[in-house]
Each structure stands twice: as C-alpha cells, then as structure tokens.
Amino acid sequence: MAPRIRSNLRANAMATATCNFCLPEGYHLMTDEIIERGWIHDRNGNRREIVGSVTKEEAAILAGIIYKNGCRRSVETGVANGISTLAIAQAIAANGGRHYGIDPEQSSTHDYAAVSLLSEHCLNGCFSLMEGPAHIMMPQLIAPEELFDFAFIDGMHTFHYKLVDYFFADKLLRIGGWLIFHDLLLPSVKKLYRFIQTQGKYRTWNTPQLEPPMAYKLRHIAASLIKGKPLPTFWPNGFSNLLVLEKISDAERPWNHFNDF
Numbered sequence: 001m002a003p004r005i006r007s008n009l010r011a012n013a014m015a016t017a018t019c020n021f022c023l024p025e026g027y028h029l030m031t032d033e034i035i036e037r038g039w040i041h042d043r044n045g046n047r048r049e050i051v052g053s054v055t056k057e058e059a060a061i062l063a064g065i066i067y068k069n070g071c072r073r074s075v076e077t078g079v080a081n082g083i084s085t086l087a088i089a090q091a092i093a094a095n096g097g098r099h100y101g102i103d104p105e106q107s108s109t110h111d112y113a114a115v116s117l118l119s120e121h122c123l124n125g126c127f128s129l130m131e132g133p134a135h136i137m138m139p140q141l142i143a144p145e146e147l148f149d150f151a152f153i154d155g156m157h158t159f160h161y162k163l164v165d166y167f168f169a170d171k172l173l174r175i176g177g178w179l180i181f182h183d184l185l186l187p188s189v190k191k192l193y194r195f196i197q198t199q200g201k202y203r204t205w206n207t208p209q210l211e212p213p214m215a216y217k218l219r220h221i222a223a224s225l226i227k228g229k230p231l232p233t234f235w236p237n238g239f240s241n242l243l244v245l246e247k248i249s250d251a252e253r254p255w256n257h258f259n260d261f
C-alpha cells in the first residue's frame with residue numbers, strides 16, 4: 001500500500017471512534033414514553049403531535065453522552081416541542097447543571113410546548129429558554145471562563161445557518177466538550193461535516209446502534225433518485241441521522257488556510 005494511503009487510513013482511524021454512550025440498565029429516560037405515545041400538551045393543554053423530533057434511540061445517545069461524561073453546562077439550538085430538550089435536561093439535572101435552549105418560535109409556533117413539557121417533569125429549574133434565532137442568542141452565551149460541555153444543533157437546517165451554529169458552538173465548547181448535530185442525512189449537515197473535518201478540531205464518534213436497516217437505506221437512496229437528486233455517496237456514521245463530535249483542539253488554522261470540502 002502506498003505510504004500516503006496508509007497514513008490517511010491511520011489518520012482516519014485516529015479521527016473516528018466508536019461510541020459507548022449507553023445509559024446504564026434501569027435508567028428511566030422520560031422521553032421514552034412521550035415519544036411512544038406521540039403527543040405532548042402545549043401551554044393551554046391542547047394536544048400536539050410530535051413531528052421532527054429526535055427518536056428514542058437518539059435521545060438515549062444525547063442523555064448517555066451527558067451521563068458518561070459528567071456534562072453540566074449544555075446548549076441546544078432548535079427546541080420545538082422539547083423532546084431533545086427533555087432528554088438533555090434530565091441528564092444535565094442529574095449532574096447538577098444547567099441547559100440553555102434556543103428557539104425563535106417557542107412562544108409563537110410552539111405555544112410554549114417545550115416549557116410545559118419540562119415543567120410537567122419538574123425540570124424547569126435547570127432550564128433557561130432563550131427565545132430568538134441562534135445567531136443572536138449564542139453569542140450572548142460566550143464567556144471564556146464559563147465554557148460549555150455539550151452542544152446540540154437542531155435549529156434552522158439550511159447550510160449557512162448550520163455553519164453559523166457550528167461557529168458559535170465551537171466558541172462555546174471547552175476542549176473535551178461534545179458537539180452533536182441532528183439530521184446528518186441532510187445534504188446541508190453532511191456538507192458542514194466535511195468542512196468541520198478540514199478544521200482538525202473534532203474527533204468523530206460513530207454510533208452503530210443508530211444505524212438503520214438496509215431496507216431503509218435503499219428506500220432513502222431510491223427516494224433521492226426519484227426526486228432527481230444526484231446520487232449521494234457520502235454516508236458518514238453508517239447512514240445514521242446523528243453526528244457525534246468530541247472537541248479535541250482549540251487551535252485555529254492559519255489566517256489564509258482553506259481546504260476545499
């Protein structure tokens with residue numbers, strides 16, 4: 001094997017690890033029954049169907065990372081009905097920490113559904129809602145003496161908003177902190193992941209337990225073809241919809257650095 005290929009393979013092996021973030025036997029994650037029943041209440045007691053939230057398995061990974069690493073300070077973009085928020089807040093509360101949830105539409109579109117859900121589960125005390133878009137709210141959290149242990153990005157899904165969320169999450173996180181993206185199946189998130197790889201600041205953790213069955217993968221690829229989209233060939237993390245990154249460096253690239261991605 002050519003030395004360059006060998007050294008690339010070695011670098012990739014170092015850059016990727018396989019996750020062991022399972023919650024311990026008997027850990028009761030509150031999101032399990034909420035996701036199973038498929039609805040929550042808003043502030044006025046009206047039922048709202050849960051759509052677009054993390055799955056039970058993804059919620060368990062979020063909580064598992066916080067549990068296993070003793071995270072105490074966390075931030076999330078895209079709160080919506082508060083499913084991911086509930087999983088994160090439960091794990092953060094157990095560590096005696098605080099969770100910040102950013103969403104511009106909690107009082108309008110979502111009619112305080114997430115706030116009601118947290119209050120139903122007695123988790124309001126460790127949660128701060130920041131109502132507004134992430135690009136306005138995240139800079140307000142920057143304080144070098146109070147870095148974050150965990151950031152979950154699930155707000156606006158276009159590439160440029162995701163890039164801005166990444167930029168600020170990176171400023172907020174300590175080395176050893178965790179940066180998680182939902183919707184890794186979206187081209188915008190996959191593109192951003194390619195960019196993040198050019199920066200050398202994050203190690204990728206694979207989550208084999210989230211890998212969907214072959215039939216799902218084939219359906220997904222068929223749907224792309226039917227919609228006339230270019231056939232995607234880049235499926236990081238075994239086609240799962242979550243991207244788990246650990247911050248390993250704060251070093252910035254030189255002022256004129258650019259690697260295509």
Ligand SMILES: C[S@@+](CC[C@H](N)C(=O)[O-])C[C@H]1O[C@@H](n2cnc3c(N)ncnc32)[C@H](O)[C@@H]1O
Pocket residue numbers: 052053054077078079080081082083084085102103104105106109132133134135154155156161
């Ligand atoms: C897919 S939902 C989040 C689902 C949630 N994380 C869960 O698992 O239950 C996306 C949310 O992003 C919010 N959003 C839209 N633009 C945003 C922005 N610029 N900053 C932060 N959140 C945004 C929307 O209001 C919506 O609630």
